[in-house]
Amino acid sequence: VSTPVTITTEAILDTFGTVGLRNTRPRRLIAQRLAELAARGEDFATDDLWQSLQQQDPQLGRATVFRAVDVLVEHGVLDRVTFADGTHRYRVCGPGAHHHHVICNVCHRVVEINMCLTPELLAAIERSTNFTLEGHSVELFGRCADCRQTALSRPGHGGN
């Protein structure tokens, strides 16, 4: 459950092609299903994805799905979203743009945001740590409007 993303089956297949991977039946099935999940804004665990695809083609191998997901994460089609409890799921991510996630601790809804660390802050961090920064991830945890009522809690890693 999260923000919908528009992407076509073909765009995903193209990604495979661009990387030099063949256009095969399993990859077509996967691309198609991912496009659907993207439209509905749903995230998924790789194994779940496999299980659901298997109903469509009982032959489909689990490893094939894991391998495809890896490729797509590697090439920015999918995001790995890590929840406050340390578990992770994947979601089709918005077009190219760099973004981060706001995650509901109760219902696990994921919302993409474009806000980001400022270049100045990053530069300051590079200076003070003597690192060359290559990337970063920011996950914000909280409660979505729908889950605001709910009582239990257990925030993520940070305080603030």
Place this chain on the structure above:
Amino acid sequence: VSTPVTITTEAILDTFGTVGLRNTRPRRLIAQRLAELAARGEDFATDDLWQSLQQQDPQLGRATVFRAVDVLVEHGVLDRVTFADGTHRYRVCGPGAHHHHVICNVCHRVVEINMCLTPELLAAIERSTNFTLEGHSVELFGRCADCRQTALSRPGHGGN
């Protein structure tokens, strides 16, 4: 390998006490080892911690170590650090203060930084997403001074 943190064995044991947990031999062993790791700035995988402690006391159960680590993470003595490849390790974290991590993609060195998202930014995110934020994690990936030379690369989740 990371920034050293000063904490005593006793302080860790106190944490157990404060939470209403007993002062037992296994917990003493664990606390002592963690204080050492903290001083040396080393992070660890729970299972590794168990293996090393087991040499000291072959009786020590794996589950005991996992349970202790959970408690300490829960109470802010340990941080779970997630690397760019999705794996995670733990480290003793600095005193109380909210902080984030800069992680070397090559050698996995971890440096704590105090810089953080600004309250204004957080407020803006709450407004735009209609979430109530409860916490967040920020991991910055890059290359430390020592690893700057090295050629290979594969940044984390974000671009920027």
Place this chain on the structure above:
DNA sequence: TTTAGTGCAAAGGCTTTGCACACCG
């Protein structure tokens, strides 16, 4: 004495691997 804590070994979830066969280009 009472109940939390522990060790053990088994089970669990998720993911990867190895290999013979299938099939894309």
Place this chain on the structure above:
DNA sequence: CGGTGTGCAAAGCCTTTGCACTAAA
């Protein structure tokens, strides 16, 4: 055809669970 891609089933890794026993308070 040639080599990538695949299905399958087994193994791996890390972690949790269940339970009888041990030891704190």
